[in-house]
Amino acid sequence: MAGRVKPKPMRVLALTQEDTLPPEGVVPDDEVARAPYRTDYDVRAALCELGHEVVFAAHDTHLEDVRDALDEHRPHVVFNLLEMFDRQPRLLPHLLGYLELAGQAYTGCNPVGMLFASDKALQRKILRHHRIATPEYATVPIGRTFRRPKRLEFPLIVKSATEHGSQGIARASVVTSDEKLTDRIQYMHDSIGTAALVEEFIEGRELYVGVLGNKRLETFPVWEMRFTSLPEGAPNIATGKLKWDIAHQEALGLETGPARGLGEEMTTRIHRRCKRAYRALEQSGYARFDLRVRPDGRVYVIESNPNPELAWNSEFPASAKAAGYDYPRLLQRIMTLGQTWHRTPKG
Numbered sequence: 165m166a167g168r169v170k171p172k173p174m175r176v177l178a179l180t181q182e183d184t185l186p187p188e189g190v191v192p193d194d195e196v197a198r199a200p201y202r203t204d205y206d207v208r209a210a211l212c213e214l215g216h217e218v219v220f221a222a223h224d225t226h227l228e229d230v231r232d233a234l235d236e237h238r239p240h241v242v243f244n245l246l247e248m249f250d251r252q253p254r255l256l257p258h259l260l261g262y263l264e265l266a267g268q269a270y271t272g273c274n275p276v277g278m279l280f281a282s283d284k285a286l287q288r289k290i291l292r293h294h295r296i297a298t299p300e301y302a303t304v305p306i307g308r309t310f311r312r313p314k315r316l317e318f319p320l321i322v323k324s325a326t327e328h329g330s331q332g333i334a335r336a337s338v339v340t341s342d343e344k345l346t347d348r349i350q351y352m353h354d355s356i357g358t359a360a361l362v363e364e365f366i367e368g369r370e371l372y373v374g375v376l377g378n379k380r381l382e383t384f385p386v387w388e389m390r391f392t393s394l395p396e397g398a399p400n401i402a403t404g405k406l407k408w409d410i411a412h413q414e415a416l417g418l419e420t421g422p423a424r425g426l427g428e429e430m431t432t433r434i435h436r437r438c439k440r441a442y443r444a445l446e447q448s449g450y451a452r453f454d455l456r457v458r459p460d461g462r463v464y465v466i467e468s469n470p471n472p473e474l475a476w477n478s479e480f481p482a483s484a485k486a487a488g489y490d491y492p493r494l495l496q497r498i499m500t501l502g503q504t505w506h507r508t509p510k511g
Contacts, residue, residue, distance in 0.1 A: 171496055173215045177239035179230070179246050180204050182222040198410060203475040204245055210476070210492040211243070218243075225250050227262060234268060241499050242270040247471055253282050253326055256471075269506035271498050273470035277447035281470045284325050284361050287445065288467075294444040296437060297464050299364035299456075306353045312342060316364060321401070322348040325359040328469060330404040332356040338365050338399040366456035366464050370400060371423055373438045373453045374472075374480045374487075376497065378505050381442060383435040384483035385422050392417030420479055422486060434463060441465050449501050452480045 186205040196202050204220065211218045219237050223229035224246055234242075242263060249255040257279040263270045273281070281287055285303045292298060303325050304310045318340045324332050332352055339345045345362065352360040374384035391400055393416050405412050426434070438453045445468055452472035456464050472480045476491045484494045 170215050173217065174240035174499070175237060176211055176216050176218045176241055176243050176499070177233060177237050178204065178207065178211075178218060178220045178243040179224070179233075180220060180222055181224045181246065181248075184245070185220055185222040203473060203478075206476045206491070207243065207245065207474060207495060210495050214492050214496055224248070227259070230259065230262070231266075234266060240269065241502055242268055243495075243499065244270050244272045244471075245474070247328065253328060257282060267506075269503045271502040272449040273451065274446070274448045274505060277445055277470055280445045281447070281451075281468050282326060282328075284323070284467060290444055291441055291465055294440065296441050296444065297462070299366055299464055299466070301361060301363040304349050304353075304360040304362060306357075306359060310346070310349055310360075310362065312345065312362075316362060319365040319367070319399075320345060321363050321365040321399075322352055323361045323363065324352055324356050325361040327356060327358055328471075330402050330407050332404065333401065334403050334405070335398055335401070337403075338401065365399070366458060366466070367399075368456050368458040369423070370402070371434070371455045371457060372420075372479045372483070373434060373455065374450065374483045375438055375442045375447075375453065376450045376484070376501070378448045378501055378508065381439050382487070383438055384480075384487045386426060386431055386434055387420060387479050387483045388423040389479075390419045390421075392419060420482070422483075430461065430463075437463060437465065441468060445470075448505050450480070450498055 184201045184204050186201040186208055191205065196205050208218050208220065221233045223233055246256060246259065247253065249259045257275040260270065260275040260278055264275060280290055285301065288298045288301055300315050302313065302316060319338055321338050322345065323337065332355065337348060339348055349360045349362065352358065370389045372387040376382045389402060394400060406416070406418065434455065441453060442451060447468065447470050449470070451468050451470040453468050454466040456466055474481060481491055481494055485491070489497065
């Protein structure tokens with residue numbers, strides 16, 4: 165922050181899950197990197213560096229607890245780090261609606277945009293309505309059998325229709341036969357406890373694009389996930405194990421960084437498509453788009469995550485840094501956008 169005027173100090177109430185509440189004091193970097201609270205720890209450190217008064221509250225189950233925390237701390241802004249409420253991602257938009265009704269500024273996406281993103285099938289319907297390319301898909305509710313339509317050709321990938329963070333995704337999620345498809349749908353129903361999303365698996369490069377803004381949007385450099393030691397025949401996908409297991413990341417040679425060799429025309433096309441999708445989904449604050457690119461250059465929006473990982477070295481902050489936002493400045497910008505959204509007349 166050298167040479168830069170620090171922002172006016174604010175009272176910040178950070179809402180998080182109980183199992184990601186960061187400990188007090190300084191924790192060794194190698195311990196933080198493996199901890200479920202790494203994002204919360206990094207966010208608190210950066211906000212304190214900016215001079216803000218930060219209070220963390222693990223109120224992710226009862227609305228009364230959120231109300232009491234707002235009454236007690238009277239925050240200038242709520243920094244939302246929740247990915248679900250009462251262990252249900254579908255309830256998070258309703259919590260954001262409560263903050264809107266309470267007149268409380270908060271970071272991240274608005275309730276409508278979060279609702280559209282929390283249901284993967286709904287998100288794809290909206291994108292297709294706006295003629296934004298997404299894979300072919302179908303949903304399979306719990307208790308239903310599934311007969312594969314001809315438009316869904318193998319390989320296919322089976323995901324949770326509502327859970328995020330790669331929950332339930334493994335190499336076995338990519339299937340090449342009806343027998344394996346049936347088994348994976350049953351796994352999603354029984355083990356994850358949600359409807360299954362059966363989706364065309366786009367073989368090709370996996371890219372990420374960060375978008376920042378409410379009405380006026382910025383896009384960050386296109387980021388890519390690569391593997392240097394992926395076993396032959398294994399799909400290049402971000403599994404649940406890959407997300408949290410550092411040893412597994414090292415074994416597969418996971419690398420994330422600027423996408424290579426896209427060219428100016430392709431990069432511009434990707435950025436425009438992500439902005440169109442962001443607006444179509446009525447999002448605000450910030451989001452990370454996951455995309456796949458076939459070898460022939462066709463680009464597909466897989467999904468938008470309006471609540472992406474914010475640990476300092478994760479994809480969204482890393483690409484923001486490449487765009488000129490150091491980590492504290494990025495978080496300050498996110499808070500400013502939240503306050504701006506709060507003051508913007510709706511309708």
